[in-house]
Amino acid sequence: MRRVEREAAEQGATAVLVLNAFGAEQSIPTLRRFADRSGRQRVGSGVGPVLAYVPDAKTLEFATGPARGSSLAAVEGANLFPLRGWAAQVQAIDLTHPEDEVEEVDERLTSALESLQFYGNNGYGPPFDRQQAARVLGDLRSAGLLDHDVVIGAVAAQGISPDGLKRLGQLIKAAGGR
Structure with missing residues (x-):
């Protein structure tokens, strides 16, 4: 404050x-x-x-x-x-530990997040968008990068609607995200 x-x-x-x-x-x-x-x-x-x-x-x-x-x-x-992914995406400073380095989004995650933003432009409503997002999430799971909090927060920072985030959260859960 x-x-x-x-x-x-x-x-x-x-x-x-x-x-x-x-x-x-x-x-x-x-x-x-x-x-x-x-x-x-x-x-x-x-x-x-x-x-x-x-x-x-x-x-x-x-x-x-x-x-x-x-x-x-x-x-x-x-x-x-969860704000961790959002904070990393916007390069936020943790004011409780301002001396710490700003956490960055893993480079391997960046292109996946761009795809998720693209497919989320309609809130993951159309079946095609949900299918493509599920494919991207499956790839993230296979790479060991499917972290619910990081993905949801990072995509929120990219402007996906709250309803879209809710649908994405359901897709993450279905993909076996933690």
Whole structure:
């Protein structure tokens, strides 16, 4: 929160808090104070830093809009939405360990992720897209690279819709992903 507020001050902008549930900040005093200082009226205009607190896929997708041109800090929640793949895809810094190197997506995974993005442009709805995504996922499984959290997060960073991510998660499970 301090980093987001500091960046907002440096930019002359107002920080924004994005939550996955209405009123969730009321149960956490520090989030409540942050929300009181943040700019609810600015949501969607894309002019400052955003704190996405325990986002799900839909919330993370939404949070990228107001963060456009600034930064997005995301706090991962237990068992809600995996951010590891997303963070690697966008080259995010882990603010709990800023001295650590930024985790990168395995080069062998990069072309598979590009294919998954291509076939996911319609949310993996059409049968052909699902079949092709299943083929790519099978190849990843064979190579020992089919990690649900990494794939879902990385594809989320590429702009696949929350519904598409849900379908992709089902395909990963069917392909034997962990």
